[in-house]
Amino acid sequence: MTNLFPSLSPYQTGFLERTDGNRIFFAVSGNPEGKPAVLLHGGPGSGLSEGARRQFDPALWRIVQLDQRGCGRSMPSAADFANTLADNTTDHLLGDIEALRDMLGIDRWLVYGTSWGATLALVYAQAFAHHVEGIVLAGVTTTRWEEIDWLYNGMRLFLPEAHQRFIAAIPAQLREYHPVTAYHALLNDSDPAVRQKAAFDWHLWEAGSISAEIQGGGMTDLPERWRDPGFVLARARLCAHYFHHQAWLADRQIVDNTSKLAGIAGVLIQGRLDLQGPPKTAYELSRAWPASELVMLDEAGHSTGDRGMADAIMSAIDRFAKTA
Numbered sequence: 468m469t470n471l472f473p474s475l476s477p478y479q480t481g482f483l484e485r486t487d488g489n490r491i492f493f494a495v496s497g498n499p500e501g502k503p504a505v506l507l508h509g510g511p512g513s514g515l516s517e518g519a520r521r522q523f524d525p526a527l528w529r530i531v532q533l534d535q536r537g538c539g540r541s542m543p544s545a546a547d548f549a550n551t552l553a554d555n556t557t558d559h560l561l562g563d564i565e566a567l568r569d570m571l572g573i574d575r576w577l578v579y580g581t582s583w584g585a586t587l588a589l590v591y592a593q594a595f596a597h598h599v600e601g602i603v604l605a606g607v608t609t610t611r612w613e614e615i616d617w618l619y620n621g622m623r624l625f626l627p628e629a630h631q632r633f634i635a636a637i638p639a640q641l642r643e644y645h646p647v648t649a650y651h652a653l654l655n656d657s658d659p660a661v662r663q664k665a666a667f668d669w670h671l672w673e674a675g676s677i678s679a680e681i682q683g684g685g686m687t688d689l690p691e692r693w694r695d696p697g698f699v700l701a702r703a704r705l706c707a708h709y710f711h712h713q714a715w716l717a718d719r720q721i722v723d724n725t726s727k728l729a730g731i732a733g734v735l736i737q738g739r740l741d742l743q744g745p746p747k748t749a750y751e752l753s754r755a756w757p758a759s760e761l762v763m764l765d766e767a768g769h770s771t772g773d774r775g776m777a778d779a780i781m782s783a784i785d786r787f788a789k790t791a
Contacts, residue, residue: 469777471521482542483533483567487554491563492540493533495571497525502600502788503573505531505564507591509582509606512705514539514698518771519581522781527788531576533567535560535587538701545708546701548659552708557715561591568598575600577787581771582744586610586714586721589752593727601787602733602759605780606741606769607749609721610714614748619646619672619710622742626675633672636664651707654700663696666703676742677770725756733759734783736776738767 477494484490494515506519515532523530536555537545545552564587568576577600580588585604592599608614623630634646641649653665670693692698733756737749746763753761762783767773771780 469781471518471777471781472523472525474517474521475525477532483563483570485563485566487559488543489536489554489559489563490542491533491536491567492542493531493567495529495531496520497523497528497530499529501525501527501529503529503531503571503576504784505533505568505576505578507564507578507580507584507587508532508535509580509584510538510702510705511535511583511709512538512545512702513583514702519579522777523784524788528784529573531567531571531573533563535705536563537705544697544701545704546697548657548662552704555705555708556712557587557590557709560587561594564591565595565598574598577601577603577784579603579784580605582606582608582769583610583709585744586716589721589728590716592731593721593724596727596729596731599731601790602728602731603736603780603783603787604733604749605736605771605776606744607735607737607752608744609719609748609752610709610716611718611722611748612713614744615647615710615713616645617745618743622676625742629672629675633668636668647707647710650703651711654704654707662704663700666696666700669703669706670699673743677768722751722755725752728756728758731758732787734762734786735759736762736779736783737764738769738773738776739763739765740767740773741769743769 475496477496479495482490508515514534520530534541543550575598578588586608637649654662656662735749735753737746753759762779764775767776
């Protein structure tokens with residue numbers, strides 16, 4: 468098991484103030500004179516994490532993180548029912564990332580993303596290739612409909628008991644709809660008790676497939692912050708919001724536009740046992756993007772804590788640290 472770099476506190480934190488009233492929390496760690504990198508978290512709605520920045524050598528990197536709209540310390544929170552999420556789309560997130568880059572005076576940076584963050588990293592790089600030094604992705608996703616449908620329907624082939632619980636939690640009048648559509652409705656119900664229950668039911672389903680390691684099946688087996696009512700409500704509302712709208716991306720948009728990544732080197736780190744982001748996506752992306760390298764880990768799932776993931780991620784980051 469690779470040892471991550473020691474825990475470090477940000478030397479700069481603050482809020483990016485947006486004209487629409489959103490306040491985007493950001494944190495900058497490591498070496499102020501180091502090579503800049505932006506870390507895009509998953510979820511959507513998982514928020515920035517200390518563990519992610521510990522994969523970067525703080526002596527070499529200027530590590531930029533942000534809580535995407537509606538989650539973490541960014542405001543307003545998606546847990547607040549008054550937040551309709553109307554101003555929370557993929558294009559809004561791209562605008563936030565670009566505004567933060569400009570505010571911090573960064574010309575080009577390494578873009579690192581995991582899970583949903585991989586989708587966001589790819590869309591960002593295709594839109595702003597001239598500001599991207601390189602790309603490192605883990606648990607590769609492109610948020611195509613087939614990936615969304617697999618995540619909330621197809622995985623029942625491997626997790627039938629958990630999927631039955633997931634579906635049974637949907638009221639009878641909504642069961643004719645796709646699970647994402649049904650949960651989107653529940654997470655936007657006027658009754659706060661309905662919203663909160665749906666948020667926990669959503670996370671119980673996700674928890675069973677995030678790692679290749681054996682998982683439990685109850686609330687006590689969830690990560691600590693997944694037991695926090697405010698966190699799970701914000702995250703579940705954002706997940707359902709983005710997946711219900713298919714992230715406002717055309718199907719296959721990312722794979723079909725890899726020509727926009729020409730000249731940008733990338734490393735795609737993928738667990739072969741990844742149920743949440745099956746290897747097919749990373750493989751197709753690597754075939755369409757000649758400047759990328761696919762690193763397939765036979766014993767890993769979707770979690771960056773799975774066997775071999777930290778080694779592969781840190782090795783890829785180190786390679787970019789050594790480039791001019």
